[in-house]
Amino acid sequence: MSLVPVTGLLREAQRGHYAVGAFNCNNMEIVQAIVAAAEAEQAPVIIQASQGAIKYAGVDYIGALARLAAERANVPVALHLDHGTGFAQVMQCVRNGFTSVMIDGSKLPLPDNIALTNKVIEAVRPLGLSVEAELGKIGGTEDDISVTARDALFTDPEEAAEFVRATGVDSLAVAIGTAHGRYQGVPKLDYERLRRITARVSVPIVLHGSSGVPDEAIQEAIALGVCKVNIDTNIREAFVSAARGVLAENPGEIDPRKVLGPAREAATEVIRGKIRIFGTCGKARNGLNIA
Structure with missing residues (x-):
């Protein structure tokens, strides 16, 4: 099947009280791992491309890989721009077949974030694409986008309601205590803040x-309303660990297939586990209303 927009997937998740996994890709093997895991679990899935992935692989390569994977898949697959930095990049992704985009104006004052989000929505919604925005700053590092702990501000529920009213965005990423990259210690999520957000906002939460x-x-x-969960670091950890294991056992190995094949399998297993945690396994078996 062809790549699908994210909006329908998240609406189904919202109705079914589960979340769709959005998994970051950096190369062909990880794209294959994402789709293989989704097919094994019969789950809809979102392939994401971050700033680092676009710089490394190229937006055209990522678009082509994802389109081919979706055409061969027997489950719904979407292709999403993660943390889009501006209008020009969004349009570049649109031209390369992405079916969903995130415009990250979270560092901007609220009126400017609203204006930027509306500019993107006006351009891509007539094409049937989904738009995700962010309100509040999520700590850690997402490739080139860094937010220090001091500046990591949680999402204000009233601002979230105002933002959604002013934009009609398809989904909203919120800051409730998670961070990009590896954690130091165990993260504590602000569930009460999430409850207040979902009480005021009807769109799917990311x-x-x-x-x-x-x-x-x-x-x-997820029980409190999250419908899309982003995973990147755990995939990288499994992928690189497996590759290192092959090279540790055979330091003279020069066949990249023998190094990257086991890495792909390790990534597939991690993604399958996440899909089960998110409650998405089997959701594609009887078809989805993704229009």
Whole structure:
């Protein structure tokens, strides 16, 4: 099947009280791992490309890989721009087949974030694409986008309601205590803040920086209204660890297939586990209303 927009997937998740996994890719093997895991679990899935992935692989390569993977898949697959930095980059992704984009204006004053988000929505919604925005600053590092702990501000529920009213955005990423990259210690999510946000906002909520968050904490957030969960670091850890293992056993190995094949398998298993945690396994088996 063809790549699908994210909006329909998240609406189904919202109705079914589960979350769709959004998994970051950096190369062909990880794209293959994401789709293989989704097919094994019969789950809808979102392939994401971050700033680092676009710089490394190229937006055209990522678009082509994801389109081919979706065409061969028997489950719904979407392609999403993660933390889009500006209008020009969004349009570049649109031209390369992305079916969903995030415009990250979270560092801007609220009126400017609203204006930028509306500019993107006006341009891509007539094309049937989904738009995610962010309100509040999520700590840690997302490739070139860094937010120090001091500046990591949680999402204000009243501002979230105002933002959604002013934009009509398809989904909203919120800051409730997660962070990008590896955690130091165990993250503590602000569930009460999430309750206040979902009481005021009807659109699907997105949780960034979810690698390293305890499984039960993720499931509690999903029960409170999170419909999209982003995973990157855990995939990288599994992928690189498996590759290192091959080279440790055979330092003279020069066949990249023998190094990257096991890495792909390790990433697939991690992603399958996340899909089960998110409650998405089997959701594609009987078809989804993704229009």
